[in-house]
Amino acid sequence: MKEERDYIQDLTEIRSMMERSTKFLSLSGLAGIMAGIYALVGVWVVYSVYNFNPHDIILLTTGSGGLFPYLPQVVIVALSVLVLAVGTAILLSWKKAKKRGEKAWNATSRQMIVNMAVPLAAGGVLIVILLSKGLVGLIAPFTLLFYGLALYSASKFTYKDVKFLGLIQIGLGLVSVWFIEYGLFLWAIGFGVAHIIYGIYMHFRYER
């Protein structure tokens, strides 16, 4: 006959299986902090080194001679920030999953990635179109907006707190469409400061 302890263990295991199979819990708070730092460094570089800060929706019209000379460099900085942030997130999630004795790449994380990928891909294509039309001022607001939407839809498969981070990014994105001249500043708040605060919060709440 089974002991009471066994039944409690049964229930604990059922609960853990239900959570593990629906939520990706290997997201690392530290990765959020790192992503925020990369973003702030990126903003600092494009702002102070390349003096990049769009004041208008149409900052540059191709062929009119008003082309911003450092646009390729700014795009490279932005892509570097993206690659570094994603790379750090993957590496730290993989490590955390290993520590928990789980696989980072499982059915749940696949579902989470798919749910993030759809808004991100739509946003990515939109931004390439904006770049090709010279509508540089809209890029910061739209990256915030689509990243926020991606987080919001991914939050179903991970910590609920991700939903709030998504809503904050969506809000900041909408505000910065209105105040284009503060686009870079709001981008730094969203991708930099919000990530760092979120990362610290996650680290202390779930990794201690």
Place this chain on the structure above:
Amino acid sequence: MKVSIDDLHKAFESRVRLGIMAALAVNDTLDFTSLKEYLDVTDGNLATHLKKLEKEEFIGVEKSFIDNKPNTKYYMTEEGKAAFDEHLNVLEEIIRSQK
């Protein structure tokens, strides 16, 4: 209501089977590989337990092909859901009555 150990369904005596039911209770469908990853068991072991649950008609199987590779998906039947819920209730009752 007086509950006893006898009310626990035999099918859920195994931890693996309990795990399969728990995972399927919260996911519409899961394929063989995903279940294997969550439960950390061998192919043969998982297959045996899945067969047993299938025989009880607690889970259903959907076989299809992706690029000529067989892809087997499992889902919980209405009957399975009812039995699993009942099992959880009995577990709770037993624990409560022993306090």
